[in-house]
Every structure is written in C-alpha cells, then in structure tokens.
C-alpha cells in the first residue's frame with residue numbers, strides 16, 4: 049500500500065511538472081501582456097515594470113525561476129493587484145471555494161444516489177420516470193442557466209434565498225445547488241443503471257433466499273456494489289465542480305478562487321493564472337489518488353498494485 | 360413417512376412483451392423427510408421456475424403463481440406475503456444455485472455471508488455467528504476455516520465457493536434444501552466431491568433435498584425419486600429404479616437413450632431427441648411432446664394425456680398407458696435395461712383429476 053502510494057506520488061509530481069511547463073509556455077505564446085491596458089504606458093515605465101517582474105530575462109531563466117518558485121510554494125506577486133501575492137489570493141479564495149465545492153459534492157452525491165436508487169427500485173414506475181426526466185433536464189441545462197433560473201425564482205420572486213454574495217450559510221445554498229445540479233443528475237442516472245444491473249445478479253437472489261429483508265438486501269448487498277461506478281466518478285466530479293465554480297462564483301459574486309481565476313484571465317494576470325492552474329491541478333491529482341485508494345478499499349477484488357492485498 | 364412438502368397443481372406464468380409464458384403448467388409432487396427428489400428435463404422445461412417458486416423467489420411481476428398450492432409442513436405458501444416468506448427462506452427452505460462464481464456477493468467476506476442468515480434466523484450474537492460460520496466451513500470441508508472466514512469470494516476456487524454456498528444454505532439447518540444444478544458449473548472431480556458432501560450432510564441433518572439437474576448420471580447417485588419435466592409439466596415421476604429400469608413415458612425413453620453410459624460409449628450413436636421444446640407462450644393442444652414423439656398417437660394431438668399410475672410410487676402422463684393404446688416397444692437402448700418391477704400394479708390406473 050505504502051509502495052503504491054509512493055509510486056502514485058511520483059507520477060503526480062511528473063504530471064505536475066508537465067502541467068507547469070505547459071502553462072508556462074502557453075502563457076508566453078498568448079498575445080498581449082498584463083500592462084497592455086487602455087492607457088498606453090510610457091516605454092520607460094513599461095521597461096521598469098518588466099524588469100521588476102523579471103520579464104526582461106531570457107525565457108529559460110524565467111522558466112527555471114518559476115519552477116524553483118513553485119517547488120518552494122511561492123507563486124509570486126500578482127501583476128494586477130499591486131500589494132497581493134498569488135499565495136495570498138489562494139489562501140483567501142480557496143477556503144470559500146472549498147466550502148462551496150464540498151457542499152455541492154455533498155448535494156450531488158447524496159441526492160444523486162438517493163434518486164438513482166429509488167428509480168432503480170421502482171423501475172418503470174412513475175417514480176422512475178419522474179426522477180429520470182428531472183435528471184435529463186439536470187444534465188442538459190447548463191449551470192449558468194440553472195443559476196439564473198434559481199436566482200430569478202427562489203431569490204427574486206419568492207425571496208427564500210439571497211440573490212448573491214457570500215455572507216451566511218443561506219448565501220451558500222443557491223450556488224451550491226446550481227453547481228451540483230448537473231453532476232447530481234449524472235450520478236442519479238449512473239446509480240440507477242448500475243443498481244438495476246446489480247439487482248439482476250445471482251447473489252441478490254442468494255441474499256433473498258437467505259430470508260433477508262428487501263431493505264437489508266438493498267443497502268448491504270446491492271448498493272455497495274452498485275456504488276462502485278459512482279466512486280469512480282468522484283474524480284471527474286471534482287474536476288467538474290472545480291470548473292463549474294468559475295462560472296457560478298462569477299454569477300453569484302462569490303469571492304472564491306474561481307472568481308479570482310476568471311478575473312485574472314480577463315486581466316492577463318499571468319502569475320495568478322499560472323499559480324491557480326497549478327493549484328487546481330494539485331487538487332485534482334490528489335482527489336483522483338484518494339478516489340483510487342477508496343475504490344481499492346471498497347472493492348476487495350481490486351488489488352492496489354505494489355501492495356500485498358487490497359484490504 | 361412424514362411429508363415435508365406437497366405441491367398441488369402448481370401453475371406459474373410470466374408476463375412478457377411476447378405474451379404470457381406458461382412456464383409451469385400444473386405440477387404436482389410430494390417430498391418426504393430425508394428424501395431426495397431429482398428433477399430432470401431439458402433446458403426451459405421449467406425446473407428452475409418450479410423450484411424457485413417453492414420459495415417464492417421468482418420475480419413477481421413479471422412472474423405470477425396462477426394456481427395451485429405449495430403445502431410446506433401442511434401450510435400453504437402461495438398466499439404468504441414477502442414479509443412472511445422471510446422467516447421461511449433460509450430457515451426452513453434453502454437454495455443452492457448453479458453458478459458459484461456469481462452467487463456470492465463479491466464485496467462481502469464469505470464469513471459475513473454465512474453469518475447473515477444465522478443472525479437473522481437464530482438471533483445469535485455476532486461472535487457466536489462467526490464461531491458457527493467457522494464450524495460450517497469446516498463441515499463443508501474447507502481447510503483452515505479460521506482464515507478463510509475472513510476472505511472474499513474471489514479468493515476461493517469454484518469448488519470452494521460452492522462449498523461456501525452449501526454452508527450458507529445449511530447455516531440454519533433447513534428442512535428442505537433445493538439445489539438447482541449445483542455441480543453443472545464445476546469440473547467432474549469437484550462435482551463428485553460436492554455430491555458426496557451433500558449426501559453426507561443430508562444423512563447427518565436429515566434434510567429433504569430437491570436436486571435439479573440435466574445429468575441423468577448424477578441422478579442415479581443422489582436421488583431416491585426422479586421427476587421428469589417437459590414443457591412445464593411433470594410427465595413421469597417414480598423411484599430411481601422405476602425411472603431407470605421401467606420408464607413408461609416416451610420422453611423419458613428419449614432422455615435415457617441419449618444418456619452416455621459406460622456400456623455404450625461410442626459404439627452406438629447417442630440418440631438425441633429430435634426437434635425443440637414447444638413455445639410456452641402458446642402451448643400446443645394435446646400432448647406438448649407429441650410433435651417430437653415418434654410414438655405419438657392420434658389422440659396426442661387432440662387431448663392432453665392424463666396421469667396414469669403404474670405403481671404405488673410411479674406415475675406417467677402418456678396415452679400409451681391407456682388400455683386401448685397399441686403396444687409399443689421402447690427404443691433398443693432403453694429396452695435392454697427394462698426390468699420387471701414386482702411392485703407394479705396389474706394394469707396402469709387412470710388417476711382422477713385432483714391428484
């Protein structure tokens with residue numbers, strides 16, 4: 049197990065290095081620069097700025113400097129927000145995004161699984177048709193439309209929730225729902241089909257032949273097996289919550305990392321773009337590793353390579 | 360002897376897109392304490408549906424019991440709810456399925472799968488259940504049960520899994536064990552071991568067994584009586600000797616003639632029964648076997664044959680036993696083995712409706 053995790057960590061470092069390199073060069077070939085704004089700066093000042101941020105050095109030196117900085121967890125200063133470093137932005141925005149993301153993941157998984165299981169148990173009955181119709185909607189409606197829809201009806205018309213901003217728990221609910229809707233619908237469909245497949249298995253008949261009640265069979269025998277594909281989806285789910293948060297945070301005016309990321313892109317704030325990209329990559333890679341480990345624990349047939357037993 | 364089970368005119372059908380499949384069409388038999396009844400018949404003849412209906416394990420819907428009674432210890436199971444069946448399944452009646460590779464839950468330890476039934480039916484503590492699970496694994500001949508109890512099914516071989524399935528089935532000492540082709544998926548040597556094991560356990564626990572199989576060779580070894588099923592009906596039932604040495608139904612003749620045996624290995628060709636079983640959505644008028652039966656009489660196409668009783672224990676559903684029927688000779692492969700049964704009645708007796 050330890051050997052397995054060690055190997056995975058090594059792969060993660062290699063992936064990260066590739067990501068850092070790729071973002072670095074993509075940023076360089078992208079047209080424009082952070083100081084190209086409406087007002088043309090006098091050339092001396094611009095040269096000064098370039099020197100201050102090390103942009104006058106040759107590219108390979110910038111690249112190695114950046115690599116060293118990333119390793120020491122220093123993403124440098126923001127080009128746009130004079131007094132802030134990228135580290136400041138991350139430590140300020142990430143807790144907000146993390147809370148929002150966790151809330152959304154929780155909603156997506158809990159409700160998605162619940163709906164999926166209900167639909168499977170009531171296959172081809174009205175419960176099934178209703179949940180699956182809602183799921184199709186959830187998958188096909190983009191999150192920004194979902195967000196505006198929620199804002200309009202639940203906040204503006206009914207006044208149940210605040211429209212935007214990030215102040216209390218109340219404020220977190222609409223954005224979390226908007227963010228969770230798509231993944232939740234996907235999980236519901238995934239759970240349904242995998243549950244139906246599992247319920248047709250011989251071992252469910254065995255469990256029934258033992259005299260177990262249908263509740264016990266559903267929870268102990270069917271769901272554990274049916275949720276394996278859902279666990280696999282948790283990696284991509286993290287990714288889609290991450291990317292979804294860019295839009296949602298912008299719409300709801302939430303001061304999270306996604307919000308800063310989007311702002312920094314419009315501002316061509318290179319260091320922030322690169323720093324946040326690297327940071328997101330780390331989160332994703334860690335999430336995928338955790339999912340794989342969890343999978344090995346839940347499914348005893350999967351032996352995590354390198355370890356002795358998947359127990 | 361005490362009757363454990365009495366099935367009377369059981370009918371089961373399935374609602375499908377293509378129409379109603381009459382999978383079981385009036386099956387009657389009984390079973391005594393400690394007895395083994397083998398059910399044989401071609402694929403699709405309704406063996407599994409019959410046996411699963413005894414525990415009400417068929418999916419309902421699409422399945423439905425459209426008639427008959429299942430008297431278990433004198434009590435009819437047909438009207439019982441799923442909830443009521445829970446205290447019978449696994450405790451009074453247990454089942455072993457064909458494929459040990461798929462009938463155990465892959466994500467649950469084998470020990471826990473044995474313990475579940477114990478905890479449910481015998482109200483024992485977890486620790487006691489585990490002790491008992493280890494004993495059961497030992498009983499079914501699994502070496503090192505103390506460590507095996509904590510393993511998952513994928514760590515067991517096919518034969519060991521079927522042993523574990525037997526341990527699960529026997530956990531609560533059921534009065535009736537239904538084994539649906541328990542050895543079909545196993546290789547020959549393991550098959551023999553599993554059969555040996557089942558026989559041994561039966562002697563110890565005095566369980567009654569319904570043993571479903573394709574393999575007539577196995578039947579001779581394990582069963583006391585044999586029921587031959589065709590197209591959802593029992594066409595002949597009798598003791599092993601009666602079925603093997605004095606068969607009356609042409610379908611049984613066909614099965615026996617197509618059985619490979621040591622005497623006729625390779626010499627004569629195996630006489631497979633020509634044709635295919637009828638479509639049970641629209642069962643034919645008359646005898647369902649008639650179109651494949653070279654001994655078929657004109658009446659076979661018009662009227663379903665009644666059951667005739669040949670001896671105290673031997674029944675066959677064929678017009679050939681009618682007093683007016685012509686005398687026909689069974690195929691040679693079967694004729695060679697026919698013996699005179701001293702217990703036979705002078706003449707077959709027509710069984711009145713209701714048996």
Ligand SMILES: Nc1ncnc2c1ncn2[C@@H]1O[C@H](COP(=O)(O)OP(=O)(O)OP(=O)(O)O)[C@@H](O)[C@H]1O
Nearest residue numbers: 373375380382401402403404405406407408409639
């Ligand atoms: N769930 C179901 N839905 C529809 N038809 C079914 C269902 N289960 C069984 N049947 C039908 O019932 C008939 C009897 O099937 P059954 O499984 O009892 O055959 P069997 O004698 O056990 O055959 P085998 O030797 O292949 O196991 C078949 O025609 C089958 O198609």
Ligand SMILES: [Mg+2]
Nearest residue numbers: 406407408539
């Ligand atoms: Mg079968």
